[in-house]
Amino acid sequence: MTEENAWTSNPLLQKWLARQQAGFEEWAQETGGGWDFSVDSLDRLEDLIRSRYSSIREIEAAEETPFVQVAFWYFGEVFCRCHGLVWQQRPGGDPEDKPFVIGPGDGGLDEDDERPATNPDGEIPALFLRGEDNHLRDALEGWL
16 A cells, blocks of 8 residues: 555545545434535534534534534535545544545645645634634635
8 A cells, every 4th residue: 555545545534434424414404404515615514513512612522423523524525525635544543643634645744744734623623712703714725
């Protein structure tokens, strides 16, 4: 397996992606439908998250729920579908290594990497730290 495939095709990532994609239809129905994976839909996702949670502590407590996991997936999928980013996760199976999206290229993210990248499990909770002027749509501002 090449280095890039180890980051994009590892079993932990593939299982997580399949679980979120499978749960998306029910999630979409529960949240009013009409999710189109556009950048504009990130405003709606943000409003939905802010309506359900009022602090970083609350969303972090709910992080493993299907609602939040699918929200993380949807956020990343928008950047994959609209800007050609790809899902990656550090190989090795450590559950602390969460999926993220990054511009296509060789291997995983390192500190010298200049590809656009964002971590859904960091960006979404950060809404409550950064305040009302921070928006999900701007997660990769300056990169894309």
